[in-house]
Structures are given as structure tokens and as C-alpha cells.
Amino acid sequence: MLDSDVGKSxxxxxxxxxxxxxxxxxxxxxxxxxxxxxxxxxxxxxxSAQAAxxxxxxxxxxxxxxxTSSLTAVLGDVLKRQVAAVQDYTLLTVQAMRCMFSPxxxxxxxxxxxxxxxxxxxxxxIVAGLSIxxxxxxxxxxxxxxxxxxxxxxxxxxxxxxxxxxxxxxxLLVSGRNASGMASELGSMVVTEQVDAMRAxxxxxxxxxxxxxxIATVLMVPxxxxxxxxxxxxxxxxVAYSTLRLGAVQFWTRAIxxxxxxDVVQGLTKPVVFGLIIATVGCYCGLRVRGGTQGVGRxxxxxxxxxxxCALVADFFLSRLLLYLFQ
Amino acid sequence: xxxxxxxxxxxxxVANTSRxxxxxxxxxxLISLHDVHVGFEDREVLQGISFDVxxxxxxxxLGETGTGKTLIMKLAAGLIQPDSGxxxxxxxxxxxxxxxxxxxxxxxxxxxFQEGALFDSMTVSDNVSFRLREEAMDETEIEERVxxxxxxxxxxxxxxKFPADLSGGMRRRVSIARALVDxxxxxxxxxxxxxxxxxxxxxxxxxxxxxxxxQDVTALLATHRVxxxxxxxxxxxxxxxxxxxxxxxxxKSGLAQSLAEREEAADxxxxxxxxxPTNVLVLRDGKIYFEAPADELLGTKDEYLKKFLASxx
Numbered sequence: 001m002l003d004s005d006v007g008k009s010x011x012x013x014x015x016x017x018x019x020x021x022x023x024x025x026x027x028x029x030x031x032x033x034x035x036x037x038x039x040x041x042x043x044x045x046x047x048s049a050q051a052a053x054x055x056x057x058x059x060x061x062x063x064x065x066x067x068t069s070s071l072t073a074v075l076g077d078v079l080k081r082q083v084a085a086v087q088d089y090t091l092l093t094v095q096a097m098r099c100m101f102s103p104x105x106x107x108x109x110x111x112x113x114x115x116x117x118x119x120x121x122x123x124x125x126i127v128a129g130l131s132i133x134x135x136x137x138x139x140x141x142x143x144x145x146x147x148x149x150x151x152x153x154x155x156x157x158x159x160x161x162x163x164x165x166x167x168x169x170x171x172l173l174v175s176g177r178n179a180s181g182m183a184s185e186l187g188s189m190v191v192t193e194q195v196d197a198m199r200a201x202x203x204x205x206x207x208x209x210x211x212x213x214x215i216a217t218v219l220m221v222p223x224x225x226x227x228x229x230x231x232x233x234x235x236x237x238x239v240a241y242s243t244l245r246l247g248a249v250q251f252w253t254r255a256i257x258x259x260x261x262x263d264v265v266q267g268l269t270k271p272v273v274f275g276l277i278i279a280t281v282g283c284y285c286g287l288r289v290r291g292g293t294q295g296v297g298r299x300x301x302x303x304x305x306x307x308x309x310c311a312l313v314a315d316f317f318l319s320r321l322l323l324y325l326f327q
Numbered sequence: 328x329x330x331x332x333x334x335x336x337x338x339x340x341v342a343n344t345s346r347x348x349x350x351x352x353x354x355x356x357l358i359s360l361h362d363v364h365v366g367f368e369d370r371e372v373l374q375g376i377s378f379d380v381x382x383x384x385x386x387x388x389l390g391e392t393g394t395g396k397t398l399i400m401k402l403a404a405g406l407i408q409p410d411s412g413x414x415x416x417x418x419x420x421x422x423x424x425x426x427x428x429x430x431x432x433x434x435x436x437x438x439x440f441q442e443g444a445l446f447d448s449m450t451v452s453d454n455v456s457f458r459l460r461e462e463a464m465d466e467t468e469i470e471e472r473v474x475x476x477x478x479x480x481x482x483x484x485x486x487x488k489f490p491a492d493l494s495g496g497m498r499r500r501v502s503i504a505r506a507l508v509d510x511x512x513x514x515x516x517x518x519x520x521x522x523x524x525x526x527x528x529x530x531x532x533x534x535x536x537x538x539x540x541x542q543d544v545t546a547l548l549a550t551h552r553v554x555x556x557x558x559x560x561x562x563x564x565x566x567x568x569x570x571x572x573x574x575x576x577x578x579k580s581g582l583a584q585s586l587a588e589r590e591e592a593a594d595x596x597x598x599x600x601x602x603x604p605t606n607v608l609v610l611r612d613g614k615i616y617f618e619a620p621a622d623e624l625l626g627t628k629d630e631y632l633k634k635f636l637a638s639x640x
Contacts, residue, residue, distance in 0.1 A: 192442065197445075204427075204430055
């Protein structure tokens, strides 16, 4: 205990102690993150000469961090890995973005991926849209009936689908189907050295493998969201017609009139960001696979979990931003 | 190790049509490693490796599993970077080159991966033509070149098959065709015979001999089979007859002859191919343990190398 701590409560001493440990370890952890990132990027597709140089000088410093208590060392290691992964993901995404502005472009691969992501996801989007639209009516109708305002069902379903449920559920479905597919496909290519073979043949795997997937997903998720919204409204109408005896004109008029330009912009902006997240996370997890077929399995699960969670977190911030802009 | 092979179309001799600029003259090094160190976590796999591969030379990297042979191949192709040291290929320092330049540069190098590494979603034809399509070559020319390359490895019948439909040996042959289709002056063979039966291994070595003797390829070959080294050192592909013939010409086959005449060979009694030398470099514990022409390996008194030789008998 330091002299300055005398007279302070146990709780404040604990907080101060934690703060001091954190302050002391932060530079080591941060340095460790950079060193780990340097090692990772030896295999990355970014320039790695500098990274290799950092890694060469890194080794003697590593035991320094592990010399601290085991708990802090473990926490430090976990934190380092996470920060390094975020750094690596960001670098890969930025590099993929840069590829968009210079040839070569792989349009045929992009079309193929659009078919896989877009057309391939249509059946699940339609089934999910119909179900969710119907469920929305079932759940809201009971409430509206209490106030004798069943005509508002169309408004509720429309707003909920277009603003929130359409983009979010579409993103989750596409993530489950395609982020996993991208991670497993690219991961298998990595473990069987096909990605290295591609590099050895003089082709950039980011341009050839990642870019078509990113472009296709960014283009297809908004279109799938539109389909989801429309099918959801159809499902809602069918249930409203059969249970509430709501007429087609009444339902559709209210459903369409309840929407303003802000809702449509919101409903179409979010899927673009979600598509970017799904494709880049899926590709990142696939291209960074380690540990053979077991690693491919892990990458597949990780891709779905991370892309879904990131999409939902992004949804919150985008909603906040778009509501601020359009209200 | 004599083997019948289909006659080559002499008008399309690949050696005469190489499109790549070689920044070296015969005898000068096309591949050079200078004091290369590579480590993973706490283990240093390569500890100061230095060697040269001269223009036209075939260098065989011999070593047990885990001695860093594949690592050296990938370093030479610029697929990974060393922790320290320099890797020069055709006068270019690939250890300092950015990935963008490396991608272009790698088109001058053929790489045969250990398991073939064929793209499993593409047909054999698409695999072999991959590099040519990337270079936006004319489709007629591509088809002609692909057929020629597949004919070279005797796989023309498998044009439309997928890698999953091929045996391990066939996949390696397609991989060799893919590496040679663009007529690179340097080819890196990473354990091309690993996991193959002796007959198929011999076929693969024959193809490498053909590449060396007909296409004037400078090669770096990693293997754990000492037979591969002697196969390359003691035989040549005779263009006139279309057969693989022994350099000593006494009719005995490969390693049996070599081992039986170990002492003779060590005394320099064997005919050596002056234009296409084959040298052996043995790796042990991350360092170069032995480096000399293959014949000298036969005459070694070293216990470790003798064990290596004994494993092949």
C-alpha cells in the first residue's frame, strides 16, 4: 500500500490498485498485441516484410509478459488475441475495399456469388418472411382488438418489418447460411493449400475470393430484405384477412401510407452494412483458419456467431443514427 | 528407370519459347538464400540457411519431416517472409518485395505443392489454364497450351475431370502440368513424391527429368526420399529416343546401381551431366548438414547420412 492510500476505504483502495495494475500492464499488453499481429501478418496477404522484422525482435520480450501473475497473463493473452484479431480483420477489410478501385475485377465470380447468396437464400427468406409477418399480426391483433383499432395492424406490421425486422432477420438468415458457407469454403481452401497455390500462381486471393463475396453480399442483402419485407406483409395480410377479416385495400393502404422516406432509407441502409459485415467476417474467419479440418469447423461457427452479433450491434447504432437523421 | 513416353512436338519445344526474362546467365545463381532464419513461437525452424541454386541446376533438399524443407520452398516463392536473411530469386529480393509485386513476380515461378493443391471446384482443364486465364490469354492459345501441358504429363484424357476423381499420383501430375504450363524458368517441387507408391513416384521423377532436360528448368526439389535425388542425379531424359536413360549407361536401375557402385561413384568414375548438375543439400535441425553433388552423398562416411542411405536400400 502506498502512503497516499492511507485513510481510503477498502473499496477505493481496490479500485486504485486495479487501476495501477491496469496502467502498468497496458503498455505490455498493447505491445504484445502488436507483436502478435506482426506474427499473424507473416501469413497475411498484406505487406509482411516489416511485420516479420517486428516478429524477429519480439521473441525476447514475450516471457516478460508471462512473468506476471498467471491470471493477468491469461487475461492479457486473451485481450491481446482479441485486439490482434480486430486489427487483422480491419486490415483485411481495408485491403478488400482498396481492391474495389483497381483492376482486375472478377465479374463472373461475383455473378456466381450473387446467385449463391441471393437466389440461394430466397427460399429461406420467403418462408421466414411469411411466418414472421403472420406472427406479427397474430401478436399485435389481440392488442389492437382491445382498443377496437384492428385497422392499425397494417401500420404496425409494415413499420416493424421495414424498419427493423426485415433487415435484422434477413441479416441473421444470410449470416447463418452464407457467412458459414464462406468460412468453410475458404477455410478448406486454406488447409488444403489452395489459397497458397493461388498466390503462387500470381493471383491475389483477396481479389479473387474475397471481393466477389463482399460485393455479392452487399448487393444481395438489401434485395433479400426487400423480398422479406414484401413477403412478410403478404403473410401479415393473409393472417389479418383470415383472423380479423381486414380487407385488402384497408390493410395495404395503411401499410404503405404508414411508411415515410426515412423508414425506407433506414430499411435499405442497414442491409448494406449488414451485408458488408457478414461477408467480411465470413471471409476473414475462412482465410485465417488454423488447425486443419477442426479449425475449419471452429471458423464456421465463429463466422456465424460473430457476424450475427456484429450485425445486431451495428443495428443498434445504425438505428440510433438514422432515427436522429430522419426524425 | 527407363520409361516410354509419348514423343514431343519438337516445333513447340518449351525450352525455346519461355516468355520470362531470366536475370542471370548460366552458372550464376537463380535462387540464393543468405543466412535465413525463420522461427515459430519459441522454436527456430531455420537457423541461418544459406545456399545457391545455379541456372540449370537441380537442387534436392533432403531431410526428415519437420526440418523446414517446405518452409524453404515457400520462402523461395515469397509465400512467407523470413525473420532475417535474404532470399534472392532471379535477381529479385523476394524477402523485401511487397505482396503486390510478388504476385506478378510469382508468375515466373512454377510451384508444385506437396498434395497438389489443385482447386477442387475446377476441372483439370481449368486448373491448368488458371494462370493463363489470369493473364487474359487468347482462348485458342489457352486450349492449345493446356493440352500440350497435359500431354506432357500424360493426362490429356482427364481434361474435364475434377480433382476428386483423380488418384493421388494423377493429381500430382496435373499439378506439375499447372506449374509448367506457363513455361517458367524456375520450378519449386515440394515433396512431389510424398505418399505415393514407388511406381508412381518414379513416374513423377521422370516428369521432373523431362522438365529439366527438355525445358531447361532450374529446380529446387524438397523430398525425404533419397531415391528421388539419385533418380535425378543418375538419369537424364533422352530427347531423341524419348526415353529416360542412365548417365552411366550400364543398364542397371537407379538406386540399386548407385548403391552397388558407391565406392566407384565416390571416386568419380560415373559420368556426370555437365549441363544439368544435380546437387543434394541435407537439412538437419534447422541447419545445412551436408551439401554436395549426389555422387558424393554415396561415398559419405557420416553415420547420419549413412542411415539416410540405408533407409532407401
